[in-house]
Every structure is written in structure tokens, then in C-alpha cells.
Amino acid sequence: xxxxxxxxxxxxxxxxxxxxxxxxxxxxxxxxxxxxxxxxxxxxxxxxxxxxxxxxxxxxxxxxxxxxxxxxxxxxxxxxxxxxxxxxxxxxxxxxxxxxxxxxxxxxxxxxxxxxxxxxxxxxxxxxxxxxxxxxxxxxxxxxxxxxxxxxxxxxxxxxxxxxxxxxxxxxxxxxxxxxxxxxxxxxxxxxxxxxxxxxxxxxxxxxxxxxxxxxxxxxxxxx
Ligand SMILES: C[S@@+](CC[C@H](N)C(=O)[O-])C[C@H]1O[C@@H](n2cnc3c(N)ncnc32)[C@H](O)[C@@H]1O
Numbered sequence: 018x019x020x021x022x023x024x025x026x027x028x029x030x031x032x033x034x035x036x037x038x039x040x041x042x043x044x045x046x047x048x049x050x051x052x053x054x055x056x057x058x059x060x061x062x063x064x065x066x067x068x069x070x071x072x073x074x075x076x077x078x079x080x081x082x083x084x085x086x087x088x089x090x091x092x093x094x095x096x097x098x099x100x101x102x103x104x105x106x107x108x109x110x111x112x113x114x115x116x117x118x119x120x121x122x123x124x125x126x127x128x129x130x131x132x133x134x135x136x137x138x139x140x141x142x143x144x145x146x147x148x149x150x151x152x153x154x155x156x157x158x159x160x161x162x163x164x165x166x167x168x169x170x171x172x173x174x175x176x177x178x179x180x181x182x183x184x185x186x187x188x189x190x191x192x193x194x195x196x197x198x199x200x201x202x203x204x205x206x207x208x209x210x211x212x213x214x215x216x217x218x219x220x221x222x223x224x225x226x227x228x229x230x231x232x233x234x235x236x237x238x239x240x241x
Pocket of ligand 1: 022056057058059060061063080081082085101102103104119120121122123203
């Protein structure tokens, strides 16, 4: 899953533009940030892209998976990786973080509020209905639930005020191997064998490419 995610987020991969837009949003929302935290950091590529734009900042990525934490630590010279459970108390001091990013990852809103300093930013990226929609039926992927944005607003309102929210959407032409990676990097990979994923990707793309919709909402919230 980590290898597939690394390729999808790489410069030539279908999420390269998304990674770049999210890094731009983080930079714009807190250009003076010195400490970034990424909870559920995966490969660490989102935080690495943010750090490239914030030369004075350091980053910490937390992930439940040892493989992901190691990958995060290797993603940028100013980025560290920690193995920890986002649903427990995060291993960081209170009010020690300027900007916290949560990209397709679990959100422990109360502890996010504890580690962020007053006025600090929480940047949440979550899939919208329609994300990867061309792959859902043919590849047997899990559907994105409705009303995720409402759920985010409701669950954060006690500690955060919304600064901005935008849907990042574009289409990317992907071939057989990128389709297999888009499936293999996410939860849908748990119920399909890798042979099954490859065979379905081959049937869908053949020797050509298919356009796939990327639709992600990026919301910036300010710690009250
Ligand atoms: C869908 S991936 C997103 C990874 C990365 N943010 C990205 O978008 O490329 C979700 C990540 O959250 C991590 N994760 C899941 N549950 C977690 C938990 N309870 N605590 C910390 N990390 C967790 C997974 O290991 C995985 O790396």
C-alpha cells in the first residue's frame, strides 16, 4: 500500500497536482508556521511538499503503521516520523504545533485542539462524492459517504472556526498500473487480491488510459 501511495503521489502520478495544491493551501494559510504536524502521514509526501514551501519549518508525521512512520521520516530532511495511535493522546506537548494537516486520515479533534497553539491552523483534506468515481464500480472500490463536510463542521465547531473550504477537482488520464495503484493504496485493497486488482485494471484500461476524477475538499480551520 505504501509503495502504491508513493507512486500515486509522485511527480508523474495522478495525485501530484492535489499534493501541490494542498501544499499551497498550507503555505498560504500559515506562511510563518515553524512546526507542522501531519496525523496519519502515510508516506509523508504531503508534509514534505509543505516543508519545501516553508524553509524555516520542521515537521512531524504520526502514523499507526511503522512502515508509514519510517517512510515519513525519509520523505524530507526536516521531517520526523513517529509511530502512535491518533485516537490516543498524541505524543506532543500542548500548544506546540502551528499547523496540523489531516489528509484522508483519522481526526482526533479534541487532541488536535490540545496540540495546536491558539490561532494555529488545521488543514483537512477529505474525498468528495465523485472522487475516483470512474473506478468505483469496475474496480469494486468503496464509495465515499455523503455529507462528510457537514460532519467535519459539526465535529470541529467547539474548538475551531472555519477559514476557508474549497473543492479541488480535476481529471487525470491513468493507465493500467496507475489504476492498480489507486486501488491498491486504499482500503479497497483489503478485500481484493493483488492479482484481482491487476486483472480488473487491465480490463478497464487495456493498453490505453481512462480519465479519472479527483475530487477532494480542502478545509482550513483556525484554533479558537
Ligand atoms: C488513507 S491513508 C492517508 C495517508 C496520507 N495522509 C496520504 O494521504 O497519503 C490513512 C493513513 O492513516 C493511518 N492511520 C489509520 N489509523 C490511524 C490511527 N489510529 N493512528 C494513526 N494513524 C492512523 C494509516 O496507517 C494511513 O497511513
